[in-house]
Amino acid sequence: AAGVIQSPRHLIKEKRETATLKCYPIPRHDTVYWYQQGPGQDPQFLISFYEKMQSDKGSIPDRFSAQQFSDYHSELNMSSLELGDSALYFCASSLRWQGSGLWGYTFGSGTRLTVV
Amino acid sequence: DQQVKQNSPSLSVQEGRISILNCDYTNSMFDYFLWYKKYPAEGPTFLISISSIKDKNEDGRFTVFLNKSAKHLSLHIVPSQPGDSAVYFCAVHGSGNTGKLIFGQGTTLQVKP
Known part of the structure; x- marks a missing residue:
């Protein structure tokens, strides 16, 4: 079965760069x-x-922005990267939460961002 | 302010025995509770869930218990297997209807052969 796909799996950026x-x-x-x-x-x-x-x-810094496109894929844009942004970034998808079930809530494998 | 707490960072059990992982939450308005299993470098994998209208849900070796008055839930794994060794996250569905999940800090379970 198709899963949630995230890319890239790993990313190394320098401070103040964008991702x-x-x-x-x-x-x-x-x-x-x-x-x-x-x-x-x-x-x-x-x-x-x-x-x-x-x-x-949620707790998303102002330096980050995101959007979902017409094909439903989403992109998370991160600017002026800081060392503290180094983390695993997970994406999940589902059918709209109905309050009574998971509706297929599935996580991707994540992108590991390292800021140096 | 941690709304979902897993007070045991780690747990070690013998193969074949029961593993009990605990989770406490602060907000009585939370309406849906989930357990996820996570291996290094992978995303969380759904294990089992329970609605606030129930107090127990069972799926094979996994059972989740919900005590609403104590704002406590637990995951029982029996019998435990070495392949169960992973980090287990408790998650709750926050208020509203957006599907946002709030996670606990995780408990690392080690099942020894």
Whole structure:
């Protein structure tokens, strides 16, 4: 079965550079979520999109932006990178949360971003 | 302010025995609770979930118990197998209807042969 695809798997950037992470949801899933997991920390919700519109926002820095495109893939753009941005970035997709089930909520394998 | 807490960073059990992983939460409005398993360099993999209207859900070797009055849930794995060794995250569905999950800090389970 198709899973959530994230690219790249690994990314090394220097401070103050920009990075773009991509997420391709499971086909027919209409909602995409982004999470950040720092070293030794739990995944923290960043932002989500439903039908190409932002549906919720968490602790996402102003230096980051994201969008969902017409084919439902999503991109997380990170500018003015800082050392503290080094983390695993997970994308998940689902059918719109109905409050009574998972509706296929599935995580990708993540992108490991290292800022040097 | 940690809304979901897993107070045991690690747990070690013998193969064949029961593993019990615990999770506490602060907000009584949380309505859906999930357990994820995570291997290094991989994304979290869904294990089992429970709605706030239930107090127990079972799926094979995995059972989740929910005690709403104590704002506590636990995951029981029995019998434990070496392949169960991983980091286990408790997650809750936050308020609203956006699907945002709030994770605990994780518990590293080691099952010894």
